[in-house]
């Protein structure tokens with residue numbers, strides 16, 4: 781019997797960096813069954829106080845999550861501990877500014893949301909470190925950035941404990957639906973800094 785081999789051409793899709801383990805956490809691709817667990821805390825007012833996207837439509841969240849495993853650029857993950865969803869991690873591959881000849885897809889942007897019921901247990905710090913590991917070690921990115929409201933002291937502590945370097949304070953640069961214009965702090969890490977730390 782003859783077999784037909786179909787060769788698909790197109791841009792190379794980096795394979796998912798997940799699943800990965802970090803301390804007692806499992807970071808993995810999202811599945812349909814996660815949507816409800818994530819919705820239970822994504823629109824919590826405690827969370828949205830620190831998010832500029834202050835409300836996420838449940839259908840949009842479902843669509844975005846379920847698109848992750850097939851996406852070449854969105855490597856968001858669900859964070860699980862002992863079989864329970866405790867957080868979500870964000871890892872997007874982004875392009876640098878559009879100067880002629882700038883290489884595509886060399887930079888990453890990370891973020892995280894921890895279910896408020898599990899705050900203060902080191903989950904965000906372990907997640908941020910795992911996101912950096914995925915970005916540099918698995919995806920081979922050149923530079924990773926993260927940003928937080930300047931008054932998000934817990935997130936700032938997380939970024940600094942994860943080893944990121946503060947690069948900027950942008951005054952009144954973020955619009956928050958309830959809080960108005962907010963200051964933002966920006967953090968970054970280069971692959972060489974990550975490697976030096978590991979070595």
Ligand SMILES: CC(C)(COP(=O)(O)OP(=O)(O)OC[C@H]1O[C@@H](n2cnc3c(N)ncnc32)[C@H](O)[C@@H]1OP(=O)(O)O)[C@@H](O)C(=O)NCCC(=O)NCCS
Nearest residue numbers: 827830893894899900901902903904905928933934935937
């Ligand atoms: C910010 C957030 C991610 C922290 O998650 P977490 O799992 O509680 O974080 P960790 O336990 O890993 O670490 C938090 C650190 O912040 C510190 N911290 C907490 N509240 C703080 C405050 N008000 N001021 C200063 N430090 C604070 C903790 O002491 C801890 O540091 P330590 O381990 O050195 O004591 C979580 O609260 C969250 O999801 N918030 C809403 C969404 C959000 O802000 N996402 C980030 C957007 S940039």
